[in-house]
Amino acid sequence: xxxxxxxxxxxxxxxxxxxxxxxxxxxxxxxxxxxxxxxxxxxxxxxxxxxxxxxxxxxxxxxxxxxxxxxxxxxxxxxxxxxxxxxxxxxxxxxxxxxxxxxxxxxxxxxxxxxxxxxxxxxxxxxxxxxxxxxxxxxxxxxxxxxxxxxxxxxxxxxxxxxxxxxxxxxxxxxxxxxxxxxxxxxxxxxxxxxxxxxxxxxxxxxxxxxxxxxxxxxxxxxxxxxxxxxxxxxxxxxxxxxxxxxxxxxxxxxxxxxxxxxxxxxxxxxxxxxxxxxxxxxxxxxxxxxxxxxxxxxxxxxxxxxxxxxxxxxxxxxxxxxxxxxxxxxxxxxxxxxxxxxxxxxxxxxxxxxxxxxxxxxxxxxxxxxxxxxxxxxxxxxxxxxxxxxxxxxxxxxxxxxxxxxxxxxxxxxxxxxxxxxxxxxxxxxxxxxxxxxxxxxxxxxxxxxxxxxxxxxxxxxxxxxxxxxxxxxxxxxxxxxxxxxxxxxxxxxxxxxxxxxxxxxxxxxxxxxxxxxxxxxxxxxxxxxxxxxxxxxxxxxxxxxxxxxxxxxxxxxxxxxxxxxxxxxxxxxxxxxxxxxxxxxxxxxxxxxxxxxxxxxxxxxxxxxxxxxxxxxxxxxxxxxxxxxxxxxxxxxxxxxxxxxxxxxxxxxxxxxxxxxxxxxxxxxxxxxxxxxxxxxxxxxxxxxxxxxxxxxxxxxxxxxxxxxxxxxxxxxxxxxxxxxxxxxxxxxxxxxxxxxxxxxxxxxxxxxxxxxxxxxxxxxxxxxxxxxxxxxxxxxxxxxxxxxxxxxxxxxxxxxxxxxxxxxxxxxxxxxxxxxxxxxxxxxxxxxxxxxxxxxxxxxxxxxxxxxxxxxxxxxxxxxxxxxxxxxxxxxxxxxxxxxxxxxxxxxxxxxxxxxxxxxxxxxxxxxxxxxxxx
Ligand code: GAL
Numbered sequence: 009x010x011x012x013x014x015x016x017x018x019x020x021x022x023x024x025x026x027x028x029x030x031x032x033x034x035x036x037x038x039x040x041x042x043x044x045x046x047x048x049x050x051x052x053x054x055x056x057x058x059x060x061x062x063x064x065x066x067x068x069x070x071x072x073x074x075x076x077x078x079x080x081x082x083x084x085x086x087x088x089x090x091x092x093x094x095x096x097x098x099x100x101x102x103x104x105x106x107x108x109x110x111x112x113x114x115x116x117x118x119x120x121x122x123x124x125x126x127x128x129x130x131x132x133x134x135x136x137x138x139x140x141x142x143x144x145x146x147x148x149x150x151x152x153x154x155x156x157x158x159x160x161x162x163x164x165x166x167x168x169x170x171x172x173x174x175x176x177x178x179x180x181x182x183x184x185x186x187x188x189x190x191x192x193x194x195x196x197x198x199x200x201x202x203x204x205x206x207x208x209x210x211x212x213x214x215x216x217x218x219x220x221x222x223x224x225x226x227x228x229x230x231x232x233x234x235x236x237x238x239x240x241x242x243x244x245x246x247x248x249x250x251x252x253x254x255x256x257x258x259x260x261x262x263x264x265x266x267x268x269x270x271x272x273x274x275x276x277x278x279x280x281x282x283x284x285x286x287x288x289x290x291x292x293x294x295x296x297x298x299x300x301x302x303x304x305x306x307x308x309x310x311x312x313x314x315x316x317x318x319x320x321x322x323x324x325x326x327x328x329x330x331x332x333x334x335x336x337x338x339x340x341x342x343x344x345x346x347x348x349x350x351x352x353x354x355x356x357x358x359x360x361x362x363x364x365x366x367x368x369x370x371x372x373x374x375x376x377x378x379x380x381x382x383x384x385x386x387x388x389x390x391x392x393x394x395x396x397x398x399x400x401x402x403x404x405x406x407x408x409x410x411x412x413x414x415x416x417x418x419x420x421x422x423x424x425x426x427x428x429x430x431x432x433x434x435x436x437x438x439x440x441x442x443x444x445x446x447x448x449x450x451x452x453x454x455x456x457x458x459x460x461x462x463x464x465x466x467x468x469x470x471x472x473x474x475x476x477x478x479x480x481x482x483x484x485x486x487x488x489x490x491x492x493x494x495x496x497x498x499x500x501x502x503x504x505x506x507x508x509x510x511x512x513x514x515x516x517x518x519x520x521x522x523x524x525x526x527x528x529x530x531x532x533x534x535x536x537x538x539x540x541x542x543x544x545x546x547x548x549x550x551x552x553x554x555x556x557x558x559x560x561x562x563x564x565x566x567x568x569x570x571x572x573x574x575x576x577x578x579x580x581x582x583x584x585x586x587x588x589x590x591x592x593x594x595x596x597x598x599x600x601x602x603x604x605x606x607x608x609x610x611x612x613x614x615x616x617x618x619x620x621x622x623x624x625x626x627x628x629x630x631x632x633x634x635x636x637x638x639x640x641x642x643x644x645x646x647x648x649x650x651x652x653x654x655x656x657x658x659x660x661x662x663x664x665x666x667x668x669x670x671x672x673x674x675x676x677x678x679x680x681x682x683x684x685x686x687x688x689x690x691x692x693x694x695x696x697x698x699x700x701x702x703x704x705x706x707x708x709x710x711x712x713x714x715x716x717x718x719x720x721x722x723x724x725x726x727x728x729x730x731x732x733x734x735x736x737x738x739x740x741x742x743x744x745x746x747x748x749x750x751x752x753x754x755x756x757x758x759x760x761x762x763x764x765x766x767x768x769x770x771x772x773x774x775x776x777x778x779x780x781x782x783x784x785x786x787x788x789x790x791x792x793x794x795x796x797x798x799x800x801x802x803x804x805x806x807x808x809x810x811x812x813x814x815x816x817x818x819x820x821x822x823x824x825x826x827x828x829x830x831x832x833x834x835x836x837x838x839x840x841x842x843x844x845x846x847x848x849x850x851x852x853x854x855x856x857x858x859x860x861x862x863x864x865x866x867x868x869x870x871x872x873x874x875x876x877x878x879x880x881x882x883x884x885x886x887x888x889x890x891x892x893x894x895x896x897x898x899x900x901x902x903x904x905x906x907x908x909x910x911x912x913x914x915x916x917x918x919x920x921x922x923x924x925x926x927x928x929x930x
Contacts, residue, residue, distance in 0.1 A: 093525025159428025263429020362394025394513025415681025447725025483525025614682025
């Protein structure tokens, strides 16, 4: 190891340490269950001990349906992502449906009260056994939430119209029930009791003690119900939740089940409404900031009440809270059975601003609002927030606290790979940590609201977030997607989404849609956009809106509607470069300048770019000479093994390689930056091979291993970090004497390549070039070394050696100590090595895992999109030398977990992980 490597490792080490300290703090803050004093509010996580039952097929399911759905006709799996969305089908309601009882749940989010839904008489489902207290569910599966019923598989290998590669080949469609008894003590009989569900996929309907209370169809929404009228105080109360996840409902893996947290919230009759605060900051300068808080107060009592409202502001430093201000108390009368809005402001001196690292720090505050009736505390409500100024300049991009921040963003889907849709904080943290290491500073939540805890993480880590709500509006992309409910639910979904998320400093923009079909329908489509835009502005006048466009052009009505122009692929041009010209589909020349000219007052953002594809560590020959080419069988694509070459030059038909994207952004400095499609691989959408299970788009594979592309982005996004990365690996026994192109990604500007000590020449990057290529290297085994320079000075090195035969396994983890909370995870990498500890880049040995101690193996993976071994399997083949094991702690069980990996002919490996109880202090 030379001095540069040591410096590089030290720098990475310091960065990881800094990040880790932020993460620890944030995890502690998030994991805390907010149990208030008995005279105030209690927010109780009720994730444990649910009973679960799923029907074997949709035909077998009960008839308690939300609505009738159109019949599934054709198989649309593998339809190009940018195909034109089509008109909704007309459906005749021929059956008894429960929708009229569910729609009133959203009334709170419909502004015009004359449009509120009135609950019909009757109580559908009351005689159905599953909703009854005395139903014996002891044979149902006992599970804890968050739960994804589909992730365990098996993978569906057929090509059917219900679920194919697009939806990840996993059994997410279906009808299922969740049941749980909740005891509500007598002392609570004056309380209001709410159920908050952060995400249930999908068409949730909730019964309590046999009464249909309500529900919410959109699977990505967070929502809540007032259970109070149906509660039996001093007794067990039976919750029964029915979900119905349609087939062909998504272009990616949606997951199935109650896949996020569920809370029981108990309040007094006078209380702050759920998501009922809105904090805005104005006039943010270095030594002062104006803070305004709006608070909605509910009065569910029988009389008007005089209330005193006191809000105190605390800075959050690690685990410590420090009071820094108290807003002027507000005294007001709250009318019974009404909502009352109050407002209060204060100027804070010397605020600690929230901003993105590495140049800024994500400082956070919490506002604690207390309600008093006759001097008695009746409610306490906490709102975390940050103080920051953010400016959107159409000519020069985004400025956070006066500093221009280039958006170095990625798109992320909601799934967590082998863990599926079930949210897990540690897994999300792992995603963000690796992205940060690459230099990423922004996330677009493609194409739906994320888990609330995800935004807690982006707040505490300082990522900028484009918070997106919909992938479709009225026109459909798949036969049974969200378009079925858009007409009746868009307002409730949008208002609920913004109210939930508008205090997060990391959220910088609302995205109201992705590549929606309404781009194609002229003024009609724009009118729908306008309606959504108006709603968004009513809920949050402070943040800009956008909707991503892959089709709308500057002269069309659609782009006029939103504040920010978000372009998917159109900036670089779609199917326009020579290599793409013969392809069918949308064709567009590069459009950044045309949009800038047509909308000189609007910021332009690249909301999706690249859509490059690759299988980690797989290289296919010949290699295109171009800087970007569509993947085809034989050109970048191996249809037999379902692999795509990792030379990182190949893309979806509408995409552009990273190199081409960088050049286009650099030539258009008015563009605020962009979001790569995609940061991590995700389940479903396995373009170009739909018989696989997961995508090829990620910069990081599904198991969390870095593809070569990771280093290309790092070289561009973190030019100050000395680094160089060689590809491909150097094990080409069959190709001795043949040409194997060698490419290098470096943050330097020149480099010299050596093969077995012989120089193959020094090359430098020309303007708008982002990789160095030696395309005519004649293969001989041995050592390939690159020495990179920056401004003429030695900058970084990388070495790749021909590995010998596989001899041993090695287990490694960063998670050596985990919490004994039944949720914390250790991500363990398994490497197959030769006798000199080189990873064997072609090894695909079958590995068997076993475990002892207070932990369980919950999933294994290897990042190969074509591996259809179920995720919970304790045996898995390595993919190009690597595999992953995910271990979960057990609740309250401390001790040492020993994980063993074994494989025929290889030396096995054992790893020990400590599992410790953690106390969460207030
Ligand atoms: C875009 C779409 C994304 C994803 C991507 C790659 O058109 O917005 O959701 O499908 O293509 O296929």
